Amino acid sequence: MPKWYEETTNDLDVVLSSRIRLARNLKNYNFSVRLDDEHAKELVGTITGCVKNLGEKSSQPFKVCHMNTMNDVEKASFVECHTITPLFAEKKQDTALLYSEDESISIMVNEEDHIQIQVFHAGMDMYHALEKADEIDDILSEAVSYAFDDKFGYLTTSPGNVGTGLKASYMVFLPALTMAGKIQRLADEVGKYGIEIRGIYGEGTKSLGYIYQISNQKTLGCSEAEIIDNLNQIVKQTIIQERKRREYLISMNGDEIEDKVYRSYGVLKYAKRLNTVDAMMLLAQLKLGIDGGLIRLKEKFDVHTLMMQIQPANLQKMLGKNITGTERDRYRAEFLNQKMADIVP
Amino acid sequence: MPKWYEETTNDLDVVLSSRIRLARNLKNYNFSVRLDDEHAKELVGTITGCVKNLGEKSSQPFKVCHMNTMNDVEKASFVECHTITPLFAEKKQDTALLYSEDESISIMVNEEDHIQIQVFHAGMDMYHALEKADEIDDILSEAVSYAFDDKFGYLTTSPGNVGTGLKASYMVFLPALTMAGKIQRLADEVGKYGIEIRGIYGEGTKSLGYIYQISNQKTLGCSEAEIIDNLNQIVKQTIIQERKRREYLISMNGDEIEDKVYRSYGVLKYAKRLNTVDAMMLLAQLKLGIDGGLIRLKEKFDVHTLMMQIQPANLQKMLGKNITGTERDRYRAEFLNQKMADIVP
Numbered sequence: 033m034p035k036w037y038e039e040t041t042n043d044l045d046v047v048l049s050s051r052i053r054l055a056r057n058l059k060n061y062n063f064s065v066r067l068d069d070e071h072a073k074e075l076v077g078t079i080t081g082c083v084k085n086l087g088e089k090s091s092q093p094f095k096v097c098h099m100n101t102m103n104d105v106e107k108a109s110f111v112e113c114h115t116i117t118p119l120f121a122e123k124k125q126d127t128a129l130l131y132s133e134d135e136s137i138s139i140m141v142n143e144e145d146h147i148q149i150q151v152f153h154a155g156m157d158m159y160h161a162l163e164k165a166d167e168i169d170d171i172l173s174e175a176v177s178y179a180f181d182d183k184f185g186y187l188t189t190s191p192g193n194v195g196t197g198l199k200a201s202y203m204v205f206l207p208a209l210t211m212a213g214k215i216q217r218l219a220d221e222v223g224k225y226g227i228e229i230r231g232i233y234g235e236g237t238k239s240l241g242y243i244y245q246i247s248n249q250k251t252l253g254c255s256e257a258e259i260i261d262n263l264n265q266i267v268k269q270t271i272i273q274e275r276k277r278r279e280y281l282i283s284m285n286g287d288e289i290e291d292k293v294y295r296s297y298g299v300l301k302y303a304k305r306l307n308t309v310d311a312m313m314l315l316a317q318l319k320l321g322i323d324g325g326l327i328r329l330k331e332k333f334d335v336h337t338l339m340m341q342i343q344p345a346n347l348q349k350m351l352g353k354n355i356t357g358t359e360r361d362r363y364r365a366e367f368l369n370q371k372m373a374d375i376v377p
Numbered sequence: 378m379p380k381w382y383e384e385t386t387n388d389l390d391v392v393l394s395s396r397i398r399l400a401r402n403l404k405n406y407n408f409s410v411r412l413d414d415e416h417a418k419e420l421v422g423t424i425t426g427c428v429k430n431l432g433e434k435s436s437q438p439f440k441v442c443h444m445n446t447m448n449d450v451e452k453a454s455f456v457e458c459h460t461i462t463p464l465f466a467e468k469k470q471d472t473a474l475l476y477s478e479d480e481s482i483s484i485m486v487n488e489e490d491h492i493q494i495q496v497f498h499a500g501m502d503m504y505h506a507l508e509k510a511d512e513i514d515d516i517l518s519e520a521v522s523y524a525f526d527d528k529f530g531y532l533t534t535s536p537g538n539v540g541t542g543l544k545a546s547y548m549v550f551l552p553a554l555t556m557a558g559k560i561q562r563l564a565d566e567v568g569k570y571g572i573e574i575r576g577i578y579g580e581g582t583k584s585l586g587y588i589y590q591i592s593n594q595k596t597l598g599c600s601e602a603e604i605i606d607n608l609n610q611i612v613k614q615t616i617i618q619e620r621k622r623r624e625y626l627i628s629m630n631g632d633e634i635e636d637k638v639y640r641s642y643g644v645l646k647y648a649k650r651l652n653t654v655d656a657m658m659l660l661a662q663l664k665l666g667i668d669g670g671l672i673r674l675k676e677k678f679d680v681h682t683l684m685m686q687i688q689p690a691n692l693q694k695m696l697g698k699n700i701t702g703t704e705r706d707r708y709r710a711e712f713l714n715q716k717m718a719d720i721v722p
Contacts (some may be wrong), residue, residue: 041633068665217718287703291649291710304636366638376647 035113035135035337045323046271047156047245048163048203049338052165053112055188056147058176063189064144071144072125082127082175086139087170088232090132097129105354108345114152116140131209137168144189145197154273156267158200158260168242184252195252202261202267205231205240205336208277209270215244216375218270226250227266241312241339242320246270282324292323301372306365311342329375338371380458380480380682387528389666391616392501393681396436396459397510399540400533401492401517402524407557408534409489414470416485423471424486427520429457433482434516435477435509436515442474444624450694450699453690458498461485482513489534490542492517503545503605518625531595546710548577550681552587552665553613560589563615571578571595572611586684589666591615627669638666646717651710656687674720683716 047325057063058078080096099107099121107121115135120127120143131138140148149168152330153161179187185199193199210216219229226249231239247266248259282289296317297317300306301327306314319335321327348354351363392490403409405422406416418668432439434480443684444465452466460480465472465488485493498506524532531542538544554560564574571594578583591612593604627634641662647650653661664680666672685691685708693699696708 049536050616068469193442286705287650294647298647299640301647302639302643304639305632362632 039156040250043156043271043338044150044154044205044259045202046079046206046274047267048154048205049155049156050153050161051201051203051209052149052158052161053148053199053201054147054194054348055145055199056149056163056169056172057179057187057189059179061146063179064142064146065189067125067146069125074129076126076128076141078176079139079147079172080130082172083130085175086130086132086171090137090167093134094130094132094180097131099123099127099129100312105345107341110208110350112343113340114289115150116155116373117143117148119143120148137164139168145193156202156271158202158264162198162200162256162260165291171364182318187357192249193251194253195250196256196257198251198256199247200263201245201247202263204244204246204267204270204274205242205316205319206244206270207316209274209280210239211281212277214273214277215239217360222246222266223265224269227263241311241316243316243339245305250258278320278324282326286326289324290321290326293317293327296321297372297376300368302369303365305361306342306368307357308342308344308364311364311368312339315339315342330377331375338368342368384510388457388501388616389499389681391551391619392612393499393550395498395501395503395506396546397494397496397503397506398544398546398550399492399494399510399514400490400531400544401494401514401537402532403491403533404522404524406453406491408524408532409487409491410534412470412487412491418471419485421471423465423521424484424492424517425473425475425518430520431475431513431516431586433511435482437474437477437479439477439482442476445472446582450690454688457688458685458693460495462488462493463492464488481643482509484513484517501547501616502611503547507543507545507601507605538596539595540595541599541604543596543601544592545608546592546721547592547608549589549591549612549615549619550587550661550664551589551615551619552661553586553626554619555587556626557622559622560584561620563618566710567591567615569612572608572652579656585654586661588661588684598615623665623669627671631671634669635666635671638662638672642667642672642717642721645713647714648710650706651687651713652702652706653687653689653709656709657684659689660684673722675722676720682684683713687713 049059058075061067061075083094083096105175105180110116111118111121113135115131115138117140120140123142125142127140127142128138129138136152138150149165151161151165181187184283185195188194188197206215209218215229221231227246228249229246231243246263246264249257296314300318315335315338321363322329322333324336340348347360347364347367355363403420404582406412406618411667427443428439455461456463456466458480460476460483463636468487470487472487474483474485476658481497483495494510494649496506496510526532530540533539533542552558554563560574567574572591573594574589574591577590579587593608596604597670600721618631629661641659643658660680660683665676667680689705692705692712
């Protein structure tokens, strides 16, 4: 079955994915900071017990993963695919991950909150993601009682999530705005509307491969729809700005960018060693070229999926064994060499 | 007919070519600084009169070029192939170039001296070049009387050339010694033996594509054979040092260099714009990889010829028209893209 990120959809030149996270806690259990091991275990048992029901009602089978039975590479691979959070991967207490076959839906049990429902959708389609998340939420709420306050809404470990418990995030590709040095200004601007932009594979607003996450900071005092509408407005504006910048960039320096794109392709096709940072940058250049029509390919080619596949743990999972950083760079190059073979006519 | 530099021979991993220049002046004419236009013309007439004889005796036809009938691109193209000197290309007085079909032999009339005989040989074979130069010298000396002094030998415009009038130069490829920062030290050392090293396509000991010229500075007080033997000894030492350095480099950083070589190949194959400096460096990396067995090619591949072909004037000559620098970069890239196509299995 193809993964959710392999789905094709609209606006993929800028918006790579839409993600909903719902934070939920159970009424009859202490919150995570005070949860003892016995109750943690019990809680895992209760939620994993819903797996069959989840599979039947959402029309694709769900799997269950007990994180403490998994090795570091498997955990890191889930983090790289954004299926789980780094915090979840490091948790010592009993935890479990329930996830759908295409990995678009996942439920972390015993992350910061008792339950974190996460739904991905390729491209820009947050309402579709929300709809699915709400479905999962309904299924789980039949089996357990949520900690809910009539005034505040859903109660969560971190006060920042109290209310809807909703975090909606778009993963966006902003090469032209980055090259023009506009990201910090954009971040300051959208901050006024309770929206945050940060790099995904880097720290703060720095990013690898020009990829950023745009998400709501507020969850209290407004409805799910209001949160998403506000975020959508910002993202639509960002899409317009990014596309304008790309057009400008290509009209001013089209030849130079075309050259860079083809050089990146040449290096991806022939390099014998590629570290993650270099590979991400080269793939980003290639994506910019593909989206801008600067490089013609024989067939449709999905750079975003490659960007995930070349992350360290995913590479090792693909290879089926642990390898050193140097070996990874070599294997990453080999993998990309093969992927690039014959895609340019 | 293939050009002289397309010949294959030994030691081409380090020594690209051997060149002899013989400076000669005619007894009955003022030396160039005091030569009037009328006598310059007469002199050109006398030497070009030898063209048929030269062709017959050296078994390949000779052509005659009057430099003042040639456009700037044609002149620059001759300079890029080392067939004439930059000084000769710029001379206002009547000048002529006689050259053999494969361009291995050329005679400049009215350069700094009345006659400069120049013979190239691919790889390391200075005696072969000297033999041919002496043949040409003999043929010309039958037609004219040289300015010769029993004590000093051949008289020349520049005192530095008095004596044998011989300049022997090797064109060498020294990537490993350059990367190790050893060129200046090498230059200082060989200077003690009256030998000079300098970059060919750059200024001083700087160079493009790791290519240098090693030549004798002294021509007075020793025989032609002594000059060449001394130079050969230095060059043989240089070959040994360069090869040792390459072995060391490859044993220490083989993977890294292999990666660089393949990336260079990728960029040469796909770049849409290449200026001379970039192209020379990429080709030098490729040559290093070929010589060191780091990149396997489908067939024998001559990087040195490409290095000459991609020079600005040669490119324009090939294209048959003058183009701007930007157009040249684009055409150079196209040319190299094609040359790289399918050479790696």
